[in-house]
Amino acid sequence: MTTAWMVLLSGALGLAVGSFLNVCIYRLPLDQSLAFPASHCTNCHRKLSWFENVPVLAWLVLRGRCRTCHAGISPVYPLVELFTGVMFAWAAWHYGPGWLLISRLLFGCMLIVLFFIDLRHRILPNVITVGGTVIGFVLSFVTPPGWVSSLIGLVIGGLIPLLLAEAYLRLRKIEGLGMGDVKMLALIGAFLGWPLVLLTLAVASVLGSLVGLGLILARRGDMKLALPFGTFLAIAAMFAAAVGNPIVAWYMGFLR
Numbered sequence: 001m002t003t004a005w006m007v008l009l010s011g012a013l014g015l016a017v018g019s020f021l022n023v024c025i026y027r028l029p030l031d032q033s034l035a036f037p038a039s040h041c042t043n044c045h046r047k048l049s050w051f052e053n054v055p056v057l058a059w060l061v062l063r064g065r066c067r068t069c070h071a072g073i074s075p076v077y078p079l080v081e082l083f084t085g086v087m088f089a090w091a092a093w094h095y096g097p098g099w100l101l102i103s104r105l106l107f108g109c110m111l112i113v114l115f116f117i118d119l120r121h122r123i124l125p126n127v128i129t130v131g132g133t134v135i136g137f138v139l140s141f142v143t144p145p146g147w148v149s150s151l152i153g154l155v156i157g158g159l160i161p162l163l164l165a166e167a168y169l170r171l172r173k174i175e176g177l178g179m180g181d182v183k184m185l186a187l188i189g190a191f192l193g194w195p196l197v198l199l200t201l202a203v204a205s206v207l208g209s210l211v212g213l214g215l216i217l218a219r220r221g222d223m224k225l226a227l228p229f230g231t232f233l234a235i236a237a238m239f240a241a242a243v244g245n246p247i248v249a250w251y252m253g254f255l256r
């Protein structure tokens, strides 16, 4: 199979997987089953026909409205599908077939789901953070960064933020980092290894501070509107997974 075909097929698979990620994003925080009932309009509860389940296209054809009750359908649905499709196509091209591709795609899907659930509900479900940490560590036996780096990564990811959170709590008497964020960092460490989880934490902190500062300036000081940290961790981890290794190599060369 030529590379072009593989990228195309992977992208198509990504669109379908994105559809499933939408189900996870919507149902996981509500403790609903992922399998039952079949996809339905969340307003009038009518079961969707097969063509209404076609990723991205269905939303475009229906112009973002339910066919029966005309309730608006969030543009987040097609966006998640499109982003997942692009991610699958890019990863197939970048990694080629193998365990690393499978590992990075699983990781990417978890980050997408965590990003949106944290954004909407300000929670990071254990099913993904803790379950994903185990999967990431197991996969590290057959993929980079290897199990030693993965183990150190999940310990650093879980431990350093725990100490930071404790210090923050004692100094400022407020919770700077939730337990969900700590478990998410362990997940990132397990998949990417210790150098990249540190990079992720640094990038997420800078990103979070910049956006927080922007919000303070724009809204004149309402910190409660700041975005949850898990969303920044998801973006930073995507960045670290895609381009982190050259950055870490450059930084290590700098230290020598």
Ligand SMILES: [Zn+2]
Residues within 6 Å of the ligand: 041, 042, 043, 044, 045, 046, 066, 067, 068, 069, 070, 071
């Ligand atoms: Zn409807």
